[in-house]
Amino acid sequence: MSNATAITPTRAQDFPEWYQQVVRAADMAENSEVRGCMVIKPWGYGLWENIQRQLDVKFKATGHVNAYFPLLIPLSYLEKEAQHAEGFATECAVVTHHRLEAQKQPDGTTKMIPTGELAEPFVIRPTSETIIGAAFARWVESYRDLPLLINQWCNVMRWEMRPRLFLRTAEFLWQEGHTAHETAEEAIVETRTMHKVYEDFMRDHLAIPVIPGEKTERERFPGAMQTFTVEAMVQDKKAIQAGTSHYLGQNFAKAANIQFLGRDNTRQLAHTTSWGVSTRMIGTVIMAHGDDDGVIIPPRVAPNQIVILPVTPKADTRDEVIAACEALAQTLRTQSFAGEPLRVHVDKRDLQGGAKNWEWIKKGVPMRLEMGPRDITSRSVAVCRRDQGPKAKEFVPKEEFIQSVTERLQEIQDALLARATALRDANMKKLETLEEFKAFFAEDSEGGFAMMHWAGSSDDEDTLSKDLKVTIRCIPHGDQFAEEGKCFLTGKPSSRRVVFARSY
RNA sequence: CGGGCUGUGGCUCAGCCUGGUAGAGCGCUUCGUUCGGGACGAAGAGGUCGUGGGUUCGAAUCCCGCCAGCCCGACCA
Incomplete structure (x- = not known):
């Protein structure tokens, strides 16, 4: 490939x-x-x-x-708070019947016809404020x-x-x-x-x-x-x-x-x-x-933090290698990372090593270990970190690895946060004028988070959002956003910047 | 809900215009060679061509209805 x-x-x-x-x-x-x-x-x-x-x-x-x-949720519950109801009205699935009747068709098939219409329909919860509120009222x-x-x-x-x-x-x-x-x-x-x-x-x-x-x-x-x-x-x-x-x-x-x-x-x-x-x-x-090789899951939440890949080039050493991998996994599982036992998996499937390796890269498992006959002899393991390139591999004495495994996982966790923070900070810009703002969000520009002085109305916000497909993501907390200035649209005074961005 | 497009093996699609009852790649199975490595070769499994009707000697291919999905707008954790 x-x-x-x-x-x-x-x-x-x-x-x-x-x-x-x-x-x-x-x-x-x-x-x-x-x-x-x-x-x-x-x-x-x-x-x-x-x-x-x-x-x-x-x-x-x-x-x-x-x-x-x-x-x-009883439909009537949604009618109790007008704003809330309107907010969710266009996306509600409604249950109107509570039974089906089998109906034989001329061609021999059976059709199930809904019957037993409910006096009051139910809405499948889009959120539960109303029904939990009713319970709270009783409690x-x-x-x-x-x-x-x-x-x-x-x-x-x-x-x-x-x-x-x-x-x-x-x-x-x-x-x-x-x-x-x-x-x-x-x-x-x-x-x-x-x-x-x-x-x-x-x-x-x-x-x-x-x-x-x-x-x-x-x-x-x-x-x-x-x-x-x-x-x-x-x-x-x-x-x-x-x-x-x-x-x-x-x-x-x-x-x-x-x-x-x-x-x-x-x-x-x-x-x-x-x-x-x-x-x-x-x-x-x-x-x-994620990167161009797939997902990267932070160690703290990864389903498996470490996957051990037995390297079994010869049939006669296979059992020994797998036993050594299992033993290493057991040893690692006695350790904790961020308050939880290490989640270690040994991939014993009878697949080609390379195929397996790439599968775990794409799944984003934070750390891969390879262990083969040579490593058993030399008492070492090959360590691959998902936050580094797919070819990067470090041979580490086994005991040293066992000692340092949680620190290594924390390094990956920290590296991911640092990388994400750098991306965000590099793409947050303080802008002052409408022209700058429009250029920032132009079709062919990179975009990002625009920190703007804002004192416009809801209508202004609405117009801006529809024209440029950006929204005010939030009025941020934090001192770095507090400063005196003038709204980039209305020129009115403002004492805090807001964050504009395109969004999901 | 408005506009455009598409429905063919597990996945991605070709074939449709110019009707003659199915193809490729990937994936899967087996065997062999390779392999600290997303390899290669051979053989093989797998399809009511979305659905209902019509035209025809004959429909994946033409016509009509229906259904589903995708993309573009309004909505959104």
């Missing part, structure tokens, strides 16, 4: 097509016969399981507990019942027009946290706490630096008072929203009637929040770290 890279086309040639090919080459997911719905294959699901488990620890550590609520009577800190891991469905594996699918997996509080202050603290949890998780676990900030009114979650977001930059310089945290004020409490008797013996409405991240994060990881 003479291909310079494992993936065709390369990122530079056609990024969206590269993405599709990478997902396929990594065997992470595939399109299913159900429109817009994907099959998540073991390698992709393994990544999700790690994300899920590690986030769950953080949720528990911040006082939350898990629960589960129904998939189906909360006194200020002593607050705060209520609940999370659920589940699937939701939004009938998207243009699905793409992991990035936008009709059905997707996520977690949705829902909390109710006695005061607005407490609810806002909760919203910000979870926003911070997402920011930290993205950086420390997924090796993706994000810009934390607040959404403008136009981009806000339907029905929310405030929406906080973490925005990541991926390699085509577009932004992707990786997680959101909403302060819902009393809007949903009012709609669902979440009332409690306060310390002053008056009836009050609770203040609620909701926050979530989804399987989209997997797409974000792929686009943030």
Whole structure:
């Protein structure tokens, strides 16, 4: 094979097509016969399981507990909060019948005809504020019942027009946290706490630096008072929203009637929040770290952090080599990395070595080890790091490797974060004028994150977005964005820059 | 929901214009040679040509209906 890279086309040639090919080459997911719905294959699901488990620890550590609520939501629930309902109306799947009747056709086949129409249709949850709100209303009577800190891991469905594996699918997996509080202050603290949890998780676990900030009114979650977001930059310089945290004020409490008797013996409405991240994060990881040979998964969340490839050139040494590989794997598994036992796999399949090697490169396993007869004799292993070139190989004495394995994994984790941070920083620009802005986002230019002084209206934002296909990703927190200046569109004074970008 | 395109072995597609009941590459199986390596050769498995109807002696190919998918717009974790 003479291909310079494992993936065709390369990122530079056609990024969206590269993405599709990478997902396929990594065997992470595939399109299913159900429109817009994907099959998540073991390698992709393994990544999700790690994300899920590690986030769950953080949720528990911040006082939350898990629960589960129904998939189906009475249609009337969605009518209780007008803004919310309108926000999701165009993408709801509706269940209208509850039984099928077999009907024999003249040609001998059988058709199943829906019967038993429901008096009130159900909507398959696009998000669960309404039905969880109804439960909260039953559970909360006194200020002593607050705060209520609940999370659920589940699937939701939004009938998207243009699905793409992991990035936008009709059905997707996520977690949705829902909390109710006695005061607005407490609810806002909760919203910000979870926003911070997402920011930290993205950086420390997924090796993706994000810009934390607040959404403008136009981009806000339907029905929310405030929406906080973490925005990541991926390699085509577009932004992707990786997680959101909403302060819902009393809007949903009012709609669902979440009332409690306060310390002053008056009836009050609770203040609620909701926050979530989804399987989209997997797409974000792929686009943030992948290269022209496939996916690169950060060690902390990789389904296998190390794959051992036995080199078995001769049949008579094969058993010995495999036994040595198994023994090494066992030794490594007794060690921990980032608080979890090392995940090590020995690939014993009877395939050609090169084919196997490239398969794991495309899957993005952080570290590959080769061990053959010569290594057994010399008591060494060949170490290949996925953040380096496919040919890069270092022979390390086995004992030394065992001693240093977790440091080596951390080096990869750090290298990925450094690389992603460098990409982002190189493509964030402070611009001052509309001309500069237009040039920055012109069809043939690189694009990126434009940091702009902004004091325009929602209508201005709308017009700008439609003309140039860019949006305000967020009004970022952080001192580096705070400075006096003038709005690049209206000339009005501004005390903070906002981040504009094209987005997924 | 508006505009364009496409439905042929597991995947990507050729064949259709100029009707005569199926081809390639990849993948898969077996054997052999190779192999610290995404190799090569040989043999082989696998297809109601989206679906229903029409024209015809004969339809993957022509005509009509239906269904599904893709791309471009509005929406989006």
